[in-house]
Amino acid sequence: MGRSAQAIVMNEKDNVATALKPFHAGTKVSVEVQGRIEKVTLMSDVPMGHKFALKDMEEGEAVIKYGESIGQSTARISRGDHVHVHNVVSQPRGGPQ
């Protein structure tokens, strides 16, 4: 992780990272993904504790944190986008009831 890590990835399967401090759009954030440090350019402001995308996602894709689906994207999401309630919806019990 090194002294410069600014975001955390909980599991190697994750497609989102969590910001460890607040960032403005355009910031290049370094994050360790599967053992390598990557630089992700943020497309929007991301508050501390909030998530941003590590990969481009289509609408309807599973958002993965802790190695598990935490919900489904409701719009296309680009690498570096803020990922939150505006573009993710809960999927109770893993799918529609």
Add this chain to the structure above:
Amino acid sequence: MNFQGYRRPDGKTGTRNDVLVIPSVGCSQGVARDIAQGLKGVVYLPNILGCGQVGEDRMLVKKTLVGFGTHPNVFSVLIVGNGCEQLSPREIEEGIAPSGKRVEVIVTQDIGGSRKTVALGKRIVKEMREGAAKLNRESIPLNELILGTECGGSDYTSGLASNPAVGAACDMLVTEGGTVILSETPELIGAEHLLAKRARTPELANQVLDAVAWWEQKAMVAGENIRKANPAPGNIAGGITTLEEKSLGCIYKAGTSPLEEVIPYASHPTKKGLVYMDTPAHDIEQLTGMVAGGVQIVLFTTGRGTPLGSPIAPVIKITGNRNTYLKMKDNMDIDVSRILEGKEKVSSAGKRIFEEVISVASGKVTKAEKQAQRDFCIFKMNMNI
């Protein structure tokens, strides 16, 4: 790998070696407290139940008190009864006897008042304590450890630092052949399908889903829709997007192992590896149920800070919140906040926690023990009558 523990007559192993005074009914609590007072190595259970519980609740009270009496962290047991209670001290004695340890019963109405009972009780526990002092720790494989996991006073650091770090430690214990207990069913809601997916058999998966459905229904009757109330607005402002995410952050503290067994409140696991105990999320009722089920040591994560401790099992507090660690140093054991500064990996914090588990299991005193924090509360489903 091994820890230094106490071997009991029934073959089980303890991390502590105390003499336990159990009031079989709330009326005997004061006498039990006075017997234990001032005697190092003697603890009592602040039990207020034993009269007025019927049906399943009566069974839960008895099962929990017997679970504490048979617990391998306990050397010998003195049961204090009043004399007219519904849950007789003899019933509890019979439950503890198969463990092979010394159990005595004294009854205040027979002896004639509190003062005489306290004097007799003190004589008995002092004698028991002499026996305890003669027993030495011995080297015991880690696969005999049953570790409880719990979280309370959570904040944004819990799901990002302390729970994942404790999860890493739990995975290490399971690799060593040990047992990890995950519990607090109401906190599972929203991620139950994900835990169910890790179950060894479809029957186990259904047991997880049934446990969640039971609590959801109970909460609904009480006027709370847990699924709709979470994540709370404060959670969302803090970055939690969905209920799945919130609940995953909680269950991640037990690691990523397959689920081997689902057990009811205060029951003993029969499998090793990750075991789920169906308990409330109420911190003290949950802790009491896990310890009654044989947990010899507990890892407790907190963000805001809590002093919680058990009368007979060491509880290790882990926080990812630096301010809490510094402000509540006499309650917090381990600081994992460097994870959130990007200066420590979850896996290395997990290793530190795992090493602390071995030290504490071998006798290192936790902050909750230093504070003599001895919380005890039995879960029951209905009112006292």
